[in-house]
Amino acid sequence: MDPQFFSSLRNAAAALAALMIAGTASAEPSHGIAMYGDPAMPPDFVALPYVNPDAPVGGRIVEGNVGSFDSLNPFIRKGNVPWQIRFHVGETLMGRSLDEPFTLYGLLAESIETGPNREWVEFTLRPEARFSDGSPVTVEDVIWSYETLGTEGHPRYAGFWAAVESLEQVGERTIRFTFNTDNRELALLAGMRPILQKAQFEGLDFAEEGDQVVPISSSPYIIDNFEPGRFVSLRRNPDYWGWGIVPFRTGTYNLDEYRLEFFGDETAAFEAFKTGIVTTNREFNVARWESQYDFPKMTDGDYTRSxxxxxxxxxxTGFVMNTRNPLFDDWRVRDAMIHVFNFEFINEAMTGSAQPRITSYFSNSPLGMAHGPAEGRVLEFLExxxxxxxxxxxxxxxxxxxDGSERNRANIGAALDMFEAAGWTVQEGELKNADGAPFGFEILLEQGSSENAAIIDMYVQSLERVGIFPTVTTVDSAQYKERTDSYDFDMTYFRRGLSLSPGTEQYLYWGSEGVDTPGGRNLMGVESPAIDAMIDALLTSAETEDFYAAAKALDRVLTAGRYVIPIYQWNISRIAHDANLHYPETMPIFGDWPGWQPDVWWYEE
Known part of the structure; x- marks a missing residue:
């Protein structure tokens, strides 16, 4: 591993602070934009610092997935789409660097310009920009994409669109967004929405019929072949318009094929990896990493581990309690549920105690909360x-x-005390309220997730010790999506990845607005003025101290809210892969993140 990464790791907080202190972005047209300060790369940069600009082109990478899919359009609510598709189909005006907290460089846009306070932003399209069918990417396509996604597309796009006062063409290839709210991040978010081809959807109901459409893309990869529920093949487009034109693309998308294979469960997916059907595998189970990677392809040197x-x-990451259910609306009940969860015992069984527990939403970063009393600006934000x-x-x-024992007696006792304070006591071996109604709820799991099922099995045994006998329901991926989109669950698996530059997406994750909108990301159902205020502070902070304080304060409110039962964290990534698949030695500070694999990998025997 290149020592440059470890230098970046040690200095991540300092780098973020330096960017923020540097000042506001220039109001002149620029090749890039940073949330705070200026982009690290100069206008004449040749390639991103974590790519190999001389990487050979060719080969393939095959990734195993558990579950199924019935659509390849990730831009609408309807359909079950492989999560990777939206990162590789639907190119954006700007592209995000994984080696800076939040910096964008030009892709479809050759330049960006903002107002003095980022109350507006303009993008000028590159004249060379083309869709894969050879037609030009036009200002009309851009305006249509934003309007359509914002009003008819997936809910993830609605929040940004609501903040747009106007969108208009102001030059032959220039579009201006004017915003109706004070939010410095909006200028960057405007550059990160997919641009679709308007002509492809003419005569179609975008929201209702779009799931039958494979979007035409301007991206380096195009969907070449697929079989619903079984595989998707994305192929490198040799005629991609940006080769040799866009510095951001130099050294990226080197593999000829990126293939997604789908399996019914984790065991089948792992067996496919062992036999060579799949050529890369992210391993989240430390025990398996240590004990089950001695199969022939690994011992013979065909595969390697990184x-x-x-x-x-x-x-x-953990199991979220849906506070829309009155049962989980009481923080004392949620606290008791966390006490019953025997993490130390479960961690030993699942990972050999090799994985540390997640302690807060922003742990492992300079944005994470302190666990003692709030002080300074954090306290001022919360008071x-x-x-x-x-x-x-x-x-x-x-x-x-x-204490690591199976009985977990101290925490079980604490849980019973909290349940009693909330009006629940053990009566004839079952936890009931004063009316004699049992404490009953359902745990919803997605089919194929054997690790989650194993954790829940152990959790259920602990719950039975306090007189709770939950129902565990396992459904296929389509049913799971339908039920979680409509918040039809009491408890389910939960994962939210967070970045070094939290922003508007925090409203989607746990903001009050849209909490009951189908398909939203606020699975916990939290509605908190304090959380909304901390997110507001994140987005409007002009000083480094305020930004850090707002993030730490948000972390405190979420963690103390006890909405999720946390499990273990992954402060490293474990990837086993074909030894002919390579990645640059210089790792970005975001590490293994969308935009890294397969984007900067290459094949070389």
């Missing part, structure tokens, strides 16, 4: 909402720790 560090936040905050947000909060 351990890759990063310096991004841990995010939150106006003190009466509505969950216990621990100001005083300090840490997850309960068990």
């Amino acid at each position: 351990v890759l560090p990063h310096s991004r936040p841990s995010g939150m 106006p909402y003190a009466g509505d905050l969950p216990p621990g947000a100001i005083e300090g909060y840490s997850l309960p720790e068990g």
Whole structure:
């Protein structure tokens, strides 16, 4: 591993602070834009610092996926789409560097210009930009894409569109967005929405019929072949318009084929990797990494293993409680549920205790909360909402720790005390309220997730010790999406990846607005003025101290809210892969993240 990465890892916080302190972005047309300060790469940069500009072209990479799919249009709510598709189909005006907290460089746009306070932003399209069918990417396509995605597309696009006061053509190849709210991030978000071909959707109901459409893309990869539920093949487009034109693309998309294979469960996917049907595998189970990678392709040297560090936040992974259900609306009940979850015992069984537990949403980063009492600017941000905050947000909060034994007696006792305080007691071996109604709920799991099922099996055994007998329901991927989109669950698996530059997406994850809109990301159903205010502070902070304080305060409110039962975190990535697949030695600070594999990998025997 290149020592440059470890230098970046040690200095991630300092680098972020330096960018923020540097000042506001220039109001002159520029090749890029940073959330704070100026882009690290100069206008004449040749390639991103974490790519191999001389990488050979050719070969293929095959990734295994558990589940199924019935659509290849990731831009609408309808249909079950492979998650990778939206990162490779639908090119954007700007592209994000993985080696800076939040910086964009030109892709479809050759330049960007903002108002003095980023109250507006303009993009000028490159004259060479083309869709894969050879037709030009036009200002009309851009305006149509934003309007259509914002009003008829997937809910992830609605929040940005609501902040657009006007969108208009102001030059032959220039588009201007004017915003209706004070949010410095909007100028960057405007550059990150996919640009679709208007002509492809003429005469179609975008929201209802779009799931039958394979979008025409301007991206380096095009969807070449597929079989619903079985595989998708993305091929490198040799006629891609940006080769030799866009510095951001130099050394990227070197593989001729990126193939997604789908399997019914994790066991089948792993067996496909062992036999060579799949050629890359991200391993999240440490015990399996240590004990089950002695199969012939590995021992013969056909495959190799890579351990890759990063310096991004841990995010939150675990099991979320849906507070739309009155059962989980009481923080004391959620606290008791966390105490019953025997993490130390489960971690030993699943990983050999090799994985540390997630301690907060932004842990493993300079944005993570301190676990003692709030101080300084963090306290100042929280004090106006003190009466509505969950216990621990100001005083300090840490997850309960068990003794590692199966009985977990101390935490079970604490859980029973909290249940009793919330009106639940054990009656004739079952937890019930004063009316004699049992504490019953359903845990919803997606078919094929054997690791989650194993964790839940152990959790259910612990719940039975306090008189709770939940129903565990496993459904296929289509049913799972339908039920989670409509918030038809009590508890389910939860994962939210977070970045070093949290922004508008935080509204989608846990903001009050749209909490009941179908297909939203706020699975926990939280509605908190304090959370909304901390997100507002993130987006309007002009000073480094305020940005950090707002992030730490948000982290406190979310963690003390006890909405999710956290499991272990991955502060490194473990990837086993064909030994002929290579990646640059210089790792970006985001590490293994969308935009890295397969984007900067190459094949060489």
